[in-house]
Amino acid sequence: xxxxxxxxxxxxxxxxxxxxxxxxxxxxxxxxxxxxxxxxxxxxxxxxxxxxxxxxxxxxxxxxxxxxxxxxxxxxxxxxxxxxxxxxxxxxxxxxxxxxxxxxxxxxxxxxxxxxxxxxxxxxxxxxxxxxxxxxxxxxxxxxxxxxxxxxxxxxxxxxxxxxxxxxxxxxxxxxxxxxxxxxxxxxxxxxxxxxxxxxxxxxxxxxxxxxxxxxxxxxxxxxxxxxxxxxxxxxxxxxxxxxxxxxxxxxxxxxxxxxxxxxxxxxxxxxxxxxxxxxxxxxxxxxxxxxxxxxxxxxxxxxxxxxxxxxxxxxxxxxxxxxxxxxxxxxxxxxxxxxxxxxxxxxxxxxxxxxxxxxxxxxxxxxxxxxxxxxxxxxxxxxxxxxxxxxxxxxxxxxxxxxxxxxxxxxxxxxxxxxxxxxxxxxxxxxxxxxxxxxxxxxxxxx
Amino acid sequence: xxxxxxxxxxxxxxxxxxxxxxxxxxxxxxxxxxxxxxxxxxxxxxxxxxxxxxxxxxxxxxxxxxxxxxxxxxxxxxxxxxxxxxxxxxxxxxxxxxxxxxxxxxxxxxxxxxx
Numbered sequence: 211x212x213x214x215x216x217x218x219x220x221x222x223x224x225x226x227x228x229x230x231x232x233x234x235x236x237x238x239x240x241x242x243x244x245x246x247x248x249x250x251x252x253x254x255x256x257x258x259x260x261x262x263x264x265x266x267x268x269x270x271x272x273x274x275x276x277x278x279x280x281x282x283x284x285x286x287x288x289x290x291x292x293x294x295x296x297x298x299x300x301x302x303x304x305x306x307x308x309x310x311x312x313x314x315x316x317x318x319x320x321x322x323x324x325x326x327x328x329x330x331x332x333x334x335x336x337x338x339x340x341x342x343x344x345x346x347x348x349x350x351x352x353x354x355x356x357x358x359x360x361x362x363x364x365x366x367x368x369x370x371x372x373x374x375x376x377x378x379x380x381x382x383x384x385x386x387x388x389x390x391x392x393x394x395x396x397x398x399x400x401x402x403x404x405x406x407x408x409x410x411x412x413x414x415x416x417x418x419x420x421x422x423x424x425x426x427x428x429x430x431x432x433x434x435x436x437x438x439x440x441x442x443x444x445x446x447x448x449x450x451x452x453x454x455x456x457x458x459x460x461x462x463x464x465x466x467x468x469x470x471x472x473x474x475x476x477x478x479x480x481x482x483x484x485x486x487x488x489x490x491x492x493x494x495x496x497x498x499x500x501x502x503x504x505x506x507x508x509x510x511x512x513x514x515x516x517x518x519x520x521x522x523x524x525x526x527x528x529x530x531x532x533x534x535x536x537x538x539x540x541x542x543x544x545x546x547x548x549x550x551x552x553x554x555x556x557x558x559x560x561x562x563x564x565x566x567x568x569x570x571x572x573x574x575x576x577x578x579x580x581x582x583x584x585x586x587x588x589x590x591x592x593x594x595x596x597x598x599x600x601x602x603x604x605x606x607x608x609x610x611x612x613x614x615x616x617x618x619x620x621x622x623x624x625x626x627x628x629x630x631x632x633x634x635x636x637x638x639x640x641x642x643x644x645x646x647x648x649x650x651x652x653x654x655x656x657x658x
Numbered sequence: 659x660x661x662x663x664x665x666x667x668x669x670x671x672x673x674x675x676x677x678x679x680x681x682x683x684x685x686x687x688x689x690x691x692x693x694x695x696x697x698x699x700x701x702x703x704x705x706x707x708x709x710x711x712x713x714x715x716x717x718x719x720x721x722x723x724x725x726x727x728x729x730x731x732x733x734x735x736x737x738x739x740x741x742x743x744x745x746x747x748x749x750x751x752x753x754x755x756x757x758x759x760x761x762x763x764x765x766x767x768x769x770x771x772x773x
Contacts (some may be wrong), residue, residue, distance in 0.1 A: 261675060335756040339756045375671070377672070423735065477666075548758060573718055573745070
């Protein structure tokens with residue numbers, strides 16, 4: 211890794227090369243990107259995929275106020291003061307987002323929520339939250355992406371479309387690369403897709419199990435039965451749409467593999483059944499270890515959603531959907547998860563970090579979010595920022611801000627920023643809000 | 659004529675690239691507001707490429723242009739990129755999981771011109 215500045219003909223825009231920069235658009239967190247930086251523009255992103263290039267080329271500095279209070283431009287100091295006031299006055303605050311910021315900022319957000327006794331949730335709850343519940347139910351047979359690269363000779367992509375959502379997963383980690391025990395790369399690997407749609411990923415695999423919608427659980431359960439040698443009847447095909455003979459062929463291949471991996475996406479977690487679907491897939495991978503080595507990995511989305519799971523877990527003992535109002539953590543998805551807290555109209559203030567729930571949540575949750583005092587930290591304008599009482603413009607992590615993020619396989623990776631931003635980082639703003647909150651809480655204690 | 663379909667909201671690479679360009683760009687808005695349908699279903703319902711349809715369920719109702727999903731979608735299945743339109747059709751209930759039903763939603767489809 212190196213960062214070097216070189217003079218160019220245009221002296222006002224010195225050329226800078228950042229080697230091994232880290233892309234934080236998706237959970238692959240590729241850390242081999244070579245950036246060419248001219249002033250506050252990244253002009254080349256060598257090794258980046260189409261999503262990574264879009265990420266690096268479109269986060270230049272925008273001319274926006276550093277903060278807004280009630281839609282009017284304000285200074286950071288005024289906005290920090292107002293944000294602290296809102297959170298301290300709240301009876302039931304909720305902290306949400308956190309998947310597109312550094313672990314350092316996530317840690318401060320946890321601390322703030324603890325000081326004010328609020329609900330703590332991340333975008334995991336509407337992503338692989340059900341898988342997080344399933345891990346607690348049946349466990350997780352796991353591995354690093356490096357093991358996939360070097361060992362995996364049988365891959366099942368289940369309910370995901372990595373060709374579009376994680377393009378370099380194929381080339382860097384799973385399908386294509388030559389590895390120590392798969393020296394011929396793609397030729398040494400068999401790949402299966404389980405998906406209701408014939409997506410671009412279908413064109414990259416050997417076998418497409420195009421199941422009927424909402425039958426993931428039944429398909430996984432049928433494969434579990436076949437793994438244990440249990441005979442099945444034709445009702446499996448009626449329910450899943452997959453001929454039994456084809457399932458038996460796939461199971462035969464799975465048993466003959468030396469190292470198999472199920473890589474599952476939100477087609478599993480967002481469909482009816484949710485955590486039960488994830489449990490079935492994880493249990494299938496676990497069962498297959500009676501025959502050969504098998505693992506199951508969730509395909510994680512945002513750049514540091516895995517970091518959010520880690521930071522929140524090591525701080526509170528649970529990954530998402532936590533209430534800290536009684537002075538100790540309580541975990542209960544469905545009760546303390548943001549979609550539910552907002553949908554039931556319970557929270558009276560929200561601290562949203564690097565997320566846009568006003569675009570993505572259900573209408574009842576959106577209606578309530580609009581009705582309460584919301585504080586938003588985001589590098590770009592969003593629908594949530596538009597309805598916020600206090601909106602901070604922030605520097606972008608990985609492009610302007612250093613720190614740590616976690617790859618989807620729980621590997622921590624450092625960020626190597628490309629250029630400075632006039633805006634503050636999430637960490638700096640959250641730290642200032644935390645300082646104000648503690649100052650006032652301690653003053654109240656001292657005043658008796 | 660009204661017909662029931664299953665809607666799968668999801669991610670696309672175009673949604674990912676245009677998201678970085680900005681949520682208020684024409685590219686992003688077009689991507690999250692276009693419904694994909696099996697071409698045979700479109701022909702059967704008399705829906706032309708780009709024609710508006712009304713899509714609704716018990717949680718919300720949206721009007722979106724319809725485009726062919728080519729061979730990606732089997733009959734009876736619809737696709738739309740995640741965004742404002744798909745969220746309007748999402749229930750608030752999470753069945754104790756924290757996750758609303760976000761894929762595999764039952765929806766009704768009707769040609770606007772038939773209204």
